[in-house]
Amino acid sequence: MTTKDISKSILRRKPIDDIEEENLHSGLFKSLGLWQLTAIGVGGIIGVGIFSLAGLVAHGSESEPGVGPAVLFSFLIAGLASAAAALSYAEFAGMIPRAGSAYTYGYVALGEIIGWFIGWDLLLEYIAIVAVVAIGISGYFDAFLSGIGIHMPAWMTATPDEGTGGIINVPAIAICLLVTWILSRGTKTFGRFELVAVGIKVVLILFIIGLGIFYINTENYNPFMPSGFGPVVAGAATVFFAVFGYDAMSTAAEEAKDGKKHMPKAIIMSLIIAMLLYVAATLVLTGMQNYQDIDPKAGFASAFTSVGLPVVATIISVFAVLSIMTVMLTFLLGCTRVWFSMSRDGLLPGWFAKTDSRGTPQRVTWIAGVASALLAGVFPIKAVADLTNIGILAAFVVVCFSVIVFRYKKPDAPRTFRLPLMPLVPAFGVLASGFLMLQLHWETWLRFGVWLVIGLVIYFGYGRKHSLMNPDSPRHEEAVEMHRHVG
Incomplete structure (x- = not known):
């Protein structure tokens, strides 16, 4: 095959007209309404960002200084960048209500190789998100047990890199497996639990927020930005993890009762609700306790303990575990649906795309769940959070760029939502997301690069040859038969 042929094959685009036909035979059940979709979005956005990362960025770590109360600005910067991407996702979701989310958007607008890279990227990032959230829950679980006089051995509550004598994070592993089991029960059950x-x-x-307001000490706001603006921007790259759950929610588009109508609304509503709560919560957290004393693993538990309310801290720890689990469920759902979609397209073995009687892809659900458990058990929260962020930011760059390309290449395609100020808004999303990527540590870039190289090998070794878009693919007849059946 010539270089020209290879170039043509890797840039082939999935026709948008094929999407509806594939959805009819996906095996996924349509059971999610607008409020369930919004709940999934809010469930994916709000969680470890408030309960763990806000305290971590405010307090700082061994490698980065604390930003103090200015963590509020970190969230606002991340939220502004995320909003541009959210509008881009909303426009695509209204046109292409398909399980693959950013993977499918890139495939349709920019070609197969771009779609592959984003899909491969999201598999790692979503698994990493589930892991980092499990680590955050583990911190609150430990705080809860300590509050009632039970102290778990240090070796089983942290990883060696955290310098606390830890060997493996057993609670984080257990939580990952529990969430996997819940998701394996089917989308309808998952949707009810999530709501x-x-x-x-x-x-x-x-x-x-309501109780904490009465315990704010304004002296804790001085200095408001103790380390300058640079660490605030770097903090935005870390907390970006906390403002993009809507993208995982969009992977459930095929399971929405009216995806074209409801997906754009759910994406925008979930981000607005989340940002309002983030602003209020960060002000309360850093007002209740000096940023230097905040527990980076269980911020609000330590804040309420510091003002003489240990019982409230215990209550928060209990309910934080339940509430943060929704983030894990949302992103594990996202991972399995992207994996399912890539397998259905032939880029990964079709074995992964099999669903059970409940319309659930059990194989990828359990593989992804076990992988997240292993990651949560041996890596510290900061390393996993940064790995997550670089992948999602890369996906945002592609989606924002894709919506510009597709608006001009397919201006007449039916759109239930059109983002405003085209192309300024998505162009800002590209620049903002790219800028935040540059704030991440070189080790994060190295890990990300290694994962993409592995993906490149798999794509050229398997995906390009077996793609349903390839006329010589062993599975090409499967696509032809599907189209014939629908026709």
Whole structure:
């Protein structure tokens, strides 16, 4: 095959007209309404960002200084960049209600190789998100047990890199496996659990904010930005993890009752709700306790303990575990649906795309769940969070760029939502996301690069040859038969 042929094959685009036909035979059940989708989005956005990362960035770590109360600005910077991407996702979701999310958007607008890289990227990042959230829950679980007089051995509550005598994070592993089991019960069961758990989460955060206001000491706001603006921007790259759950929610588009109508609304609503709660919560956290004394693993538990409310701290620890689990469920769902979509397209073996009687891809659900458990058990939260962020930021760059390309290449394609100020908004998303990527440590870039190289080998060794878009693919007849059947 010539270089020209290879170039043509890797840049082939999935026709948007094929999407609806594939959705009819996906094996996934349509059971999610607008409020369930919004709950999934809020469930994915709000969680470890408030309960763990806000305290971590405010307090600082061995490698980075604490930003203090200016952590509020870190969230606002991350939220502004995320908003541009959210509008881009909303436009695509209204056109292409398909399980692959950013993977599919890149495939349709920019070609197969770009779609592959984003899909491969998201598999790692979503697994890493589940792991980092499990680590955050583990911190609150340990705080809860300590509050009732039970102290777990140090070796089983942290990893060696955290310098606390830890060997493996057993609670984090157990939580990953529990969430995997819940998701394996089917989307309908998951949707109901998510709606109830997100409701509990929002009530908990409103309770924290409402009670915490009475214990704010304004002296804790001075200095407001103790380390300067540079660490605030670097902090935005870390907390970016906390402002993009809507992208994982968009992977459930095929399971929405009316994806074209409801997905754009759910994406925008979930981000607005989350950002309002983030702003209020960070002000309360850094007002209650001096940023230098905040526990980076269980910020609000330590804040309420510091003002003489250990019982409240224990209550927060209990409900934080339940509420943060919704983040894990959302992103584990996202990982399995991207994996399912790539396998259905032939870029990964079709064995992964098999669903059970409940419409659940059990194989990828358990593989992804076990992988996240292993990652949570041996890596510290900062390393996993940064690995997550670089991948999502890369996906945001592609989606924002893709929406510009597709608006001009397919201006007449049906759109239930059109993002405003084209192309300024998505162009800002590209620049902002790229800038935040540059704030991450070189080790994060190295890990990311190694993962992409592995993906490149798999794509050229398997994916390009077996793609349903390849006329010589062993599975090409499968696509032809599907189109014939629908026609």
